Amino acid sequence: MKHDLQIAETTCDGAQVLAALAALANPHRLRIVARLADGERHYVSQLAREIGISRPLLHLHMQKLLEAGLVTSRLELSDDGKALNYLELAPFHLSLTAESIRHCVKSLPAPGDTGE
């Protein structure tokens, strides 16, 4: 069985939780995720039109979702030879509670720490 990206439950990597939160804390990116969850397949130019934002802007937001691991991308060749970049949701479940936060904050680098 394939597991979802279970965030903040058992694994509890503070940095990962933080990345997911930052990635989702934006209206455009929430809309992107929402679209990608509608059962259809979407490539980036198409998705940009659907959401009503420019392609470079979508690319920027897409990048954050990719880096957080919430979205994956796959380049495909269409029938007429165009290279289409299809986006897919990485199934995730972010479950946050004061208690779960208390737990996963322990794995956060200290305030002045650079993580080295």
Place this chain on the structure above:
Amino acid sequence: MKHDLQIAETTCDGAQVLAALAALANPHRLRIVARLADGERHYVSQLAREIGISRPLLHLHMQKLLEAGLVTSRLELSDDGKALNYLELAPFHLSLTAESIRHCVKSLPAPGDTGE
């Protein structure tokens, strides 16, 4: 029975979800929440010392948590007459999935909309 601030499950106010995400998407604020969940009571000057940040900085982050409704504050008078501002966690449960996001994005104002 008193309910938690159930975010993104049934209520699904897009703006509220967004506010909660933005409020939590910061390492200092995660630490604040974590501290407030340790069972002790904390007033702001004390909390700032515990976390290791300046009081004005804590005040700033505190503000975001207050506005998102994740934290409440209550002014109390100590035995020696000082006014202490005690912070408390509003019990919350943020459960986010692609599907739940798809649902609550519907209640988000349109991209160019100012919400009026």
Place this chain on the structure above:
DNA sequence: TTCATGTGTAAGGTTTTTCTTACGCATGAA
């Protein structure tokens, strides 16, 4: 070739967030 489609990214400006320093005001104790 020219056009319409797709891909990416760099440069620059605006806006927001983040943080520090410096105020001002109140209290009780020394």
Place this chain on the structure above:
DNA sequence: TTCATGCGTAAGAAAAACCTTACACATGAA
């Protein structure tokens, strides 16, 4: 009074996020 504690907030710098415009490259079709 002076000091240590608590409270809040304003002003300005620094950093990060956000967004637009413009570029470069590829393909198939007209």
